[in-house]
Amino acid sequence: MATQREREPLLEVEHLMMQFGGLVAINDLSFSARRGDITAIIGPNGAGKTTVFNCITGFYKPSSGRILLSSEGSATPSDIDVLTRSGRRSMAAAAGRIYLLERMPDFEIASQAKVARTFQNIRLFTGMTVLENLIVAQHNTLMRASGWTVLGMFGAGSYYRAEARAVDLARYWLDRIGLLDRADVAAGDLPYGDQRRLEIARAMCTEPVLLCLDEPAAGLNPRESATLNALLKSIQSEHKTSILLIEHDMSVVMEISDHVVVLEYGTKISDGPPSYVRNDPKVVAAYLGVEDDEVALAGVGIAP
């Protein structure tokens, strides 16, 4: 399905450690997410999945480790070495820009490295309308168009044209998530399932290379969950956006992901295609909390 170029790693997490005081939330975690893939991170409650997201998106500063994002083509090891030693945050390599996310503040990871995310407990701007949420997501584009406010204050036509383009993009995503006729409603007035999809649309309005979704199917009914699968699949096939997904709902994970990473107590216990992970005895044990000799029996349990 994917070409060779798309199969190169987009995000490489290497020896990531995250400690909170004495608690080791992530312990020497390495994995990579390939361009064009939907990569799922699964694991029991408290395994450290959200913490991984917070490290990738800069909300937490990792205790140690490297998080490399190669936005266009994959960088050579020597490029990576040069960047790591230089102490800088990003560098233009032959194959495109590469970023060391652990060195960047959160908002720059979003605006420059183009990593967007959603939150486990939805974080919409509830008092603003659905459309406004999607326009705020295009802040940096519009800020430039408004001449950092100065031109915009004097009503420059170029700003209004940029705003009209922003509205068009918003309209496109509203159409995709089926909320076009609710554009002028306060985001907080939407039902839960719509809020989840709106948060994804808002993240997509930043035109990210990597979209990190923290439990997007949580609290959705089976029909909404199926719509979500279709949405994520279409983002994967129609946009240059790769997806990193945390999910408890195994039907979603097994159906749409190309690659699954399993965490338990902050350590990676399995890593591979869904069909492999599903039958990995360690995964089964982690999920069901059973002894190894019972694993074969339980293997059936988490298969969809």
Add this chain to the structure above:
Amino acid sequence: MPGAGLDHSSTQSLGIGAAIIDAGKAGLLALGLAVPILALRTETNLENQLILRERWDYVAIAVAVAFFGRLVYLMIPARRAAPKARSLTFNGSGIARAVAIIGLALLIVYPFLMLLLVGKAASLKWIDNFGIQILIYVMLGWGLNIVVGLAGLLDLGYVAFYAVGAYSYALLAANEPIKQFMADMIGPSFWPLWAFWICLPVAGILSAFWGIILGFPVLRLRGDYLAIVTLAFGEIIRMVLINWIDVTNGYAGISGIPRPSFFGIPFNASDSGFSAIFGLEFTPLYRTIFLFYLILGLALLTNWATLRLRRLPVGRAWEALREDEIACRSLGINTTNTKLTAFAIGAGFGGFAGAFFAARQNFISPESFTFMESAIILAIVVLGGMGSQIGVAIAAVAMIGGTEILRELDWLKHVFGASFDPVQYRMLIFGLAMVLVMIWRPRGLISTRYPSIYLKERKSVSGDLVKEGHG
């Protein structure tokens, strides 16, 4: 409202007996409060001795007011439908727009209306004490509204920027070396005439600069901590004004501050003065009327800028920041810069107002920039409904106009005796009014928010969904 703290659920279906018992409780509460506060008063008698005067009549009045007030409150049938009453006022943007247009038209004719109604002598007071004073606070309210209402950053030290603006103007405009320099370069009459127009923008810029200075240390703070540090900042500025006597002249203040000219034409009795040039009879009224239009213009400029900013990316980022700072950062918004611009622009408008205040008063001292001022401006913003321009204007008229009205209530002296000064009860009345408004409209007079952009229809957003921010 001594009874306000009592059980609200009891208001649904209350028999007369239960209502009396409830009102009795309110009365008891009032008694408990009134005895220590009202019953005894120390006074000096003719022999210069301290004597204790008993005022049980006052206590009785307080208790009676509480008892009957609560009783009436419980008996009014409208109370029973209270939840519905919330959508009563200013819900359509049409009404808000109409209020704005009528208000603006009234403001534009106000000085002449007053001249017609009360004549030349008396209208001075109405234009100056009411018109100009209220408009200064409208402008300050709108300036603070950017910081508190839009960006959701609770700033208790806004008066600092008002002070910076006022002192910047005073120190620059009344500065001898500058005046001398300008006299040598351009001519002796230049600086006194044009100082205001040159120093006004400078004062605004300096205030904005101090807004950024304050912004930096408080960037990481939220909620209560932000409020406390901004409060301290306001006090620090005031302390500097009091103690840096070489520059600010301390408590004595700065006097002889040049007044604004009519774009280069002074308001005086000379042959080149405003009255002579326009062929009018000289009266100080013209200056006052000009000042009125000047502050009206400045306030409208603040309003125009705010409305415009709201529809630009910065303004939307401020509101998004108030709603959810973490989400903002996940969308690539530099929240540091966003907060600093809010502080700077809000402070800048405070600075303009300060410069105007200094020019109008002709004299300033640290007395004018106490915490009380910050509290009043914040109260205007909160009462008006955070983020609502019209709400803030209405609240400013009510609070500042209300204070000035109290000064006019001389006839109350006939009722309560000659020593009764209604202005002394200002804070008590403010407090009561505020408690009442907060019971009636907990999100301020106008709590609905109007979206800055829409696809098909501009629907208002209920205040319950809009967050308050605070850091």
